[in-house]
Amino acid sequence: MAPIERIIAILRKAYPRSRTALRHEGPLQILVATILSAQCTDERVNRITPALFRKYPTAAHFARARRAALEREIRPTGFFRNKARHIIGAARAIVDRFGGEVPDRMEDLLSLPGVARKTANIVLSSGFGKAEGIAVDTHVRRVSQRLGLSGHEDPEKIERDLLAIVPRRDWLDFNYMLVNHGRAVCRARNPRCADCPLRRLCPSAPRFMGGR
Ligand code: SF4
Structure with missing residues:
Protein backbone atom coordinates (compact mmCIF):
# COMPACT_ATOMS: atom_id res chain seq x y z
CA MET A 1 0.00 0.00 0.00
CA SER A 18 -15.32 12.85 8.96
CA ARG A 19 -17.87 15.50 8.14
CA THR A 20 -17.93 19.22 8.60
CA ALA A 21 -18.85 20.37 12.10
CA LEU A 22 -20.77 23.30 10.62
CA ARG A 23 -24.47 22.58 11.07
CA HIS A 24 -26.38 23.01 7.85
CA GLU A 25 -29.13 21.72 5.63
CA GLY A 26 -28.47 22.11 1.95
CA PRO A 27 -26.02 24.08 -0.20
CA LEU A 28 -27.18 27.59 0.75
CA GLN A 29 -26.73 27.00 4.47
CA ILE A 30 -23.28 25.44 4.09
CA LEU A 31 -22.26 28.34 1.84
CA VAL A 32 -23.32 30.93 4.42
CA ALA A 33 -21.89 28.93 7.34
CA THR A 34 -18.56 28.55 5.54
CA ILE A 35 -18.35 32.28 4.83
CA LEU A 36 -19.09 32.90 8.53
CA SER A 37 -16.47 30.39 9.67
CA ALA A 38 -13.52 32.41 8.34
CA GLN A 39 -11.33 33.35 11.33
CA CYS A 40 -13.99 31.89 13.65
CA THR A 41 -14.67 28.57 15.34
CA ASP A 42 -17.36 26.23 14.01
CA GLU A 43 -18.96 26.20 17.49
CA ARG A 44 -19.44 29.95 17.42
CA VAL A 45 -20.91 29.79 13.91
CA ASN A 46 -23.25 26.98 14.97
CA ARG A 47 -24.54 29.12 17.83
CA ILE A 48 -25.85 31.84 15.53
CA THR A 49 -26.88 30.00 12.36
CA PRO A 50 -30.15 28.38 13.55
CA ALA A 51 -31.79 31.78 14.11
CA LEU A 52 -30.14 33.18 10.98
CA PHE A 53 -31.44 30.38 8.76
CA ARG A 54 -34.94 30.72 10.22
CA LYS A 55 -34.97 34.42 9.36
CA TYR A 56 -33.36 33.97 5.92
CA PRO A 57 -34.56 30.60 4.56
CA THR A 58 -33.64 31.24 0.90
CA ALA A 59 -31.05 33.06 -1.18
CA ALA A 60 -33.74 35.63 -2.03
CA HIS A 61 -34.15 36.40 1.69
CA PHE A 62 -30.40 36.95 2.10
CA ALA A 63 -30.34 39.00 -1.12
CA ARG A 64 -32.96 41.35 0.35
CA ALA A 65 -31.37 41.49 3.82
CA ARG A 66 -30.70 44.88 5.33
CA ARG A 67 -26.94 45.14 5.65
CA ALA A 68 -27.01 46.71 9.14
CA ALA A 69 -29.37 44.04 10.49
CA LEU A 70 -27.32 41.18 9.05
CA GLU A 71 -24.11 42.69 10.42
CA ARG A 72 -25.68 42.78 13.87
CA GLU A 73 -26.86 39.16 13.60
CA ILE A 74 -23.49 37.76 12.54
CA ARG A 75 -21.33 40.06 14.65
CA PRO A 76 -20.23 37.28 17.09
CA THR A 77 -18.36 35.56 14.23
CA GLY A 78 -16.00 38.51 13.71
CA PHE A 79 -15.18 40.43 10.51
CA PHE A 80 -18.94 40.89 10.31
CA ARG A 81 -18.92 43.81 7.85
CA ASN A 82 -17.00 41.89 5.20
CA LYS A 83 -18.95 38.72 5.85
CA ALA A 84 -22.32 40.51 5.54
CA ARG A 85 -21.17 42.09 2.29
CA HIS A 86 -20.09 38.71 0.92
CA ILE A 87 -23.26 36.91 2.00
CA ILE A 88 -25.58 39.54 0.51
CA GLY A 89 -23.43 39.81 -2.64
CA ALA A 90 -23.33 36.04 -3.13
CA ALA A 91 -27.08 35.74 -2.50
CA ARG A 92 -27.84 38.48 -5.05
CA ALA A 93 -25.65 36.76 -7.64
CA ILE A 94 -27.38 33.44 -6.91
CA VAL A 95 -30.78 35.07 -7.42
CA ASP A 96 -29.78 37.09 -10.49
CA ARG A 97 -27.68 34.52 -12.32
CA PHE A 98 -28.66 31.09 -11.01
CA GLY A 99 -32.41 31.29 -10.48
CA GLY A 100 -32.07 31.42 -6.70
CA GLU A 101 -30.30 28.05 -6.40
CA VAL A 102 -26.67 27.68 -5.33
CA PRO A 103 -24.79 26.43 -8.41
CA ASP A 104 -23.07 23.04 -8.23
CA ARG A 105 -20.12 23.76 -10.52
CA MET A 106 -16.74 24.98 -9.30
CA GLU A 107 -16.43 27.77 -11.87
CA ASP A 108 -19.92 29.09 -11.08
CA LEU A 109 -19.25 29.04 -7.33
CA LEU A 110 -15.95 30.87 -7.85
CA SER A 111 -17.86 33.62 -9.68
CA LEU A 112 -19.82 34.46 -6.49
CA PRO A 113 -18.54 37.38 -4.37
CA GLY A 114 -16.55 36.22 -1.35
CA VAL A 115 -16.27 32.62 -2.57
CA ALA A 116 -12.72 31.34 -3.02
CA ARG A 117 -11.64 27.80 -3.80
CA LYS A 118 -11.74 26.57 -0.20
CA THR A 119 -15.35 27.68 0.29
CA ALA A 120 -16.34 26.34 -3.13
CA ASN A 121 -14.83 22.94 -2.31
CA ILE A 122 -16.73 22.77 0.97
CA VAL A 123 -20.01 23.73 -0.69
CA LEU A 124 -19.49 21.12 -3.42
CA SER A 125 -18.60 18.36 -0.97
CA SER A 126 -20.97 19.12 1.93
CA GLY A 127 -23.78 20.65 -0.10
CA PHE A 128 -23.78 18.44 -3.18
CA GLY A 129 -21.65 15.39 -2.29
CA LYS A 130 -19.34 16.29 -5.19
CA ALA A 131 -15.57 16.29 -5.04
CA GLU A 132 -13.87 18.55 -7.55
CA GLY A 133 -10.93 19.30 -5.29
CA ILE A 134 -9.69 19.27 -1.69
S1 SF4 B 1 3.49 16.03 13.41
FE1 SF4 B 1 1.28 15.69 13.41
S2 SF4 B 1 0.92 14.02 11.97
FE2 SF4 B 1 3.10 14.02 12.49
S3 SF4 B 1 3.28 12.56 14.20
FE3 SF4 B 1 3.05 14.61 15.09
S4 SF4 B 1 0.85 14.82 15.43
FE4 SF4 B 1 1.12 13.11 14.00
Whole structure:
Protein backbone atom coordinates (compact mmCIF):
# COMPACT_ATOMS: atom_id res chain seq x y z
CA MET A 1 0.00 0.00 0.00
CA ALA A 2 1.35 3.46 -0.94
CA PRO A 3 2.13 5.74 2.04
CA ILE A 4 -0.79 8.07 1.18
CA GLU A 5 -3.18 5.10 1.17
CA ARG A 6 -1.86 3.98 4.54
CA ILE A 7 -2.33 7.51 5.87
CA ILE A 8 -5.92 7.60 4.58
CA ALA A 9 -6.69 4.14 6.00
CA ILE A 10 -5.38 5.18 9.43
CA LEU A 11 -7.28 8.48 9.37
CA ARG A 12 -10.51 6.78 8.31
CA LYS A 13 -10.24 4.45 11.27
CA ALA A 14 -9.48 7.33 13.64
CA TYR A 15 -12.21 9.64 12.27
CA PRO A 16 -14.97 7.46 10.87
CA ARG A 17 -17.42 10.35 10.82
CA SER A 18 -15.32 12.85 8.96
CA ARG A 19 -17.87 15.50 8.14
CA THR A 20 -17.93 19.22 8.60
CA ALA A 21 -18.85 20.37 12.10
CA LEU A 22 -20.77 23.30 10.62
CA ARG A 23 -24.47 22.58 11.07
CA HIS A 24 -26.38 23.01 7.85
CA GLU A 25 -29.13 21.72 5.63
CA GLY A 26 -28.47 22.11 1.95
CA PRO A 27 -26.02 24.08 -0.20
CA LEU A 28 -27.18 27.59 0.75
CA GLN A 29 -26.73 27.00 4.47
CA ILE A 30 -23.28 25.44 4.09
CA LEU A 31 -22.26 28.34 1.84
CA VAL A 32 -23.32 30.93 4.42
CA ALA A 33 -21.89 28.93 7.34
CA THR A 34 -18.56 28.55 5.54
CA ILE A 35 -18.35 32.28 4.83
CA LEU A 36 -19.09 32.90 8.53
CA SER A 37 -16.47 30.39 9.67
CA ALA A 38 -13.52 32.41 8.34
CA GLN A 39 -11.33 33.35 11.33
CA CYS A 40 -13.99 31.89 13.65
CA THR A 41 -14.67 28.57 15.34
CA ASP A 42 -17.36 26.23 14.01
CA GLU A 43 -18.96 26.20 17.49
CA ARG A 44 -19.44 29.95 17.42
CA VAL A 45 -20.91 29.79 13.91
CA ASN A 46 -23.25 26.98 14.97
CA ARG A 47 -24.54 29.12 17.83
CA ILE A 48 -25.85 31.84 15.53
CA THR A 49 -26.88 30.00 12.36
CA PRO A 50 -30.15 28.38 13.55
CA ALA A 51 -31.79 31.78 14.11
CA LEU A 52 -30.14 33.18 10.98
CA PHE A 53 -31.44 30.38 8.76
CA ARG A 54 -34.94 30.72 10.22
CA LYS A 55 -34.97 34.42 9.36
CA TYR A 56 -33.36 33.97 5.92
CA PRO A 57 -34.56 30.60 4.56
CA THR A 58 -33.64 31.24 0.90
CA ALA A 59 -31.05 33.06 -1.18
CA ALA A 60 -33.74 35.63 -2.03
CA HIS A 61 -34.15 36.40 1.69
CA PHE A 62 -30.40 36.95 2.10
CA ALA A 63 -30.34 39.00 -1.12
CA ARG A 64 -32.96 41.35 0.35
CA ALA A 65 -31.37 41.49 3.82
CA ARG A 66 -30.70 44.88 5.33
CA ARG A 67 -26.94 45.14 5.65
CA ALA A 68 -27.01 46.71 9.14
CA ALA A 69 -29.37 44.04 10.49
CA LEU A 70 -27.32 41.18 9.05
CA GLU A 71 -24.11 42.69 10.42
CA ARG A 72 -25.68 42.78 13.87
CA GLU A 73 -26.86 39.16 13.60
CA ILE A 74 -23.49 37.76 12.54
CA ARG A 75 -21.33 40.06 14.65
CA PRO A 76 -20.23 37.28 17.09
CA THR A 77 -18.36 35.56 14.23
CA GLY A 78 -16.00 38.51 13.71
CA PHE A 79 -15.18 40.43 10.51
CA PHE A 80 -18.94 40.89 10.31
CA ARG A 81 -18.92 43.81 7.85
CA ASN A 82 -17.00 41.89 5.20
CA LYS A 83 -18.95 38.72 5.85
CA ALA A 84 -22.32 40.51 5.54
CA ARG A 85 -21.17 42.09 2.29
CA HIS A 86 -20.09 38.71 0.92
CA ILE A 87 -23.26 36.91 2.00
CA ILE A 88 -25.58 39.54 0.51
CA GLY A 89 -23.43 39.81 -2.64
CA ALA A 90 -23.33 36.04 -3.13
CA ALA A 91 -27.08 35.74 -2.50
CA ARG A 92 -27.84 38.48 -5.05
CA ALA A 93 -25.65 36.76 -7.64
CA ILE A 94 -27.38 33.44 -6.91
CA VAL A 95 -30.78 35.07 -7.42
CA ASP A 96 -29.78 37.09 -10.49
CA ARG A 97 -27.68 34.52 -12.32
CA PHE A 98 -28.66 31.09 -11.01
CA GLY A 99 -32.41 31.29 -10.48
CA GLY A 100 -32.07 31.42 -6.70
CA GLU A 101 -30.30 28.05 -6.40
CA VAL A 102 -26.67 27.68 -5.33
CA PRO A 103 -24.79 26.43 -8.41
CA ASP A 104 -23.07 23.04 -8.23
CA ARG A 105 -20.12 23.76 -10.52
CA MET A 106 -16.74 24.98 -9.30
CA GLU A 107 -16.43 27.77 -11.87
CA ASP A 108 -19.92 29.09 -11.08
CA LEU A 109 -19.25 29.04 -7.33
CA LEU A 110 -15.95 30.87 -7.85
CA SER A 111 -17.86 33.62 -9.68
CA LEU A 112 -19.82 34.46 -6.49
CA PRO A 113 -18.54 37.38 -4.37
CA GLY A 114 -16.55 36.22 -1.35
CA VAL A 115 -16.27 32.62 -2.57
CA ALA A 116 -12.72 31.34 -3.02
CA ARG A 117 -11.64 27.80 -3.80
CA LYS A 118 -11.74 26.57 -0.20
CA THR A 119 -15.35 27.68 0.29
CA ALA A 120 -16.34 26.34 -3.13
CA ASN A 121 -14.83 22.94 -2.31
CA ILE A 122 -16.73 22.77 0.97
CA VAL A 123 -20.01 23.73 -0.69
CA LEU A 124 -19.49 21.12 -3.42
CA SER A 125 -18.60 18.36 -0.97
CA SER A 126 -20.97 19.12 1.93
CA GLY A 127 -23.78 20.65 -0.10
CA PHE A 128 -23.78 18.44 -3.18
CA GLY A 129 -21.65 15.39 -2.29
CA LYS A 130 -19.34 16.29 -5.19
CA ALA A 131 -15.57 16.29 -5.04
CA GLU A 132 -13.87 18.55 -7.55
CA GLY A 133 -10.93 19.30 -5.29
CA ILE A 134 -9.69 19.27 -1.69
CA ALA A 135 -10.40 22.31 0.47
CA VAL A 136 -7.18 23.56 2.06
CA ASP A 137 -7.66 25.46 5.30
CA THR A 138 -5.20 26.12 8.09
CA HIS A 139 -5.46 22.55 9.46
CA VAL A 140 -5.10 20.85 6.08
CA ARG A 141 -2.12 23.05 5.29
CA ARG A 142 -0.33 22.35 8.58
CA VAL A 143 -0.98 18.59 8.67
CA SER A 144 -0.10 18.16 4.97
CA GLN A 145 3.17 19.98 5.48
CA ARG A 146 4.09 18.01 8.60
CA LEU A 147 3.27 14.74 6.88
CA GLY A 148 5.48 15.79 3.98
CA LEU A 149 2.58 15.73 1.49
CA SER A 150 3.36 19.26 0.32
CA GLY A 151 6.22 21.68 0.79
CA HIS A 152 4.19 24.69 -0.32
CA GLU A 153 2.63 27.52 1.67
CA ASP A 154 0.12 28.64 -0.93
CA PRO A 155 -3.23 26.78 -0.47
CA GLU A 156 -3.78 26.34 -4.22
CA LYS A 157 -0.34 24.78 -4.66
CA ILE A 158 -0.92 22.53 -1.64
CA GLU A 159 -4.25 21.47 -3.14
CA ARG A 160 -2.51 20.67 -6.42
CA ASP A 161 0.03 18.48 -4.58
CA LEU A 162 -2.74 16.68 -2.70
CA LEU A 163 -4.87 16.10 -5.80
CA ALA A 164 -1.85 14.48 -7.46
CA ILE A 165 -1.47 11.83 -4.75
CA VAL A 166 -4.82 11.38 -2.99
CA PRO A 167 -7.05 8.94 -4.90
CA ARG A 168 -10.13 10.70 -6.29
CA ARG A 169 -12.50 8.50 -4.29
CA ASP A 170 -10.98 9.97 -1.10
CA TRP A 171 -11.13 13.65 -2.09
CA LEU A 172 -14.50 14.11 -0.44
CA ASP A 173 -13.34 12.98 3.00
CA PHE A 174 -9.70 14.05 2.95
CA ASN A 175 -10.32 17.63 4.07
CA TYR A 176 -12.50 16.54 6.97
CA MET A 177 -10.08 13.86 8.10
CA LEU A 178 -7.16 16.28 8.16
CA VAL A 179 -9.23 18.99 9.86
CA ASN A 180 -10.29 16.55 12.57
CA HIS A 181 -6.75 15.29 12.97
CA GLY A 182 -5.40 18.85 13.08
CA ARG A 183 -7.82 19.79 15.82
CA ALA A 184 -7.54 16.66 17.93
CA VAL A 185 -3.90 15.58 17.59
CA CYS A 186 -1.72 17.47 15.14
CA ARG A 187 -2.37 20.82 16.77
CA ALA A 188 -0.61 23.99 15.69
CA ARG A 189 1.13 24.24 19.04
CA ASN A 190 2.25 21.15 20.90
CA PRO A 191 1.19 18.42 18.45
CA ARG A 192 0.47 15.20 20.31
CA CYS A 193 2.94 13.09 18.32
CA ALA A 194 3.21 10.46 21.06
CA ASP A 195 -0.53 9.72 20.67
CA CYS A 196 -0.64 10.08 16.90
CA PRO A 197 -1.56 7.00 14.88
CA LEU A 198 0.42 8.45 11.95
CA ARG A 199 3.68 8.88 13.83
CA ARG A 200 5.47 5.98 12.12
CA LEU A 201 4.71 7.49 8.70
CA CYS A 202 5.34 11.10 9.66
CA PRO A 203 8.65 12.82 8.86
CA SER A 204 7.88 15.45 11.53
CA ALA A 205 7.45 13.01 14.41
CA PRO A 206 10.40 12.97 16.82
CA ARG A 207 12.50 9.86 16.15
CA PHE A 208 12.17 8.55 19.69
CA MET A 209 8.39 8.47 19.14
CA GLY A 210 8.69 6.30 16.09
CA GLY A 211 9.05 8.97 13.39
CA ARG A 212 10.95 8.26 10.22
S1 SF4 B 1 3.28 12.56 14.20
FE1 SF4 B 1 3.05 14.61 15.09
S2 SF4 B 1 3.49 16.03 13.41
FE2 SF4 B 1 3.10 14.02 12.49
S3 SF4 B 1 0.92 14.02 11.97
FE3 SF4 B 1 1.12 13.11 14.00
S4 SF4 B 1 0.85 14.82 15.43
FE4 SF4 B 1 1.28 15.69 13.41
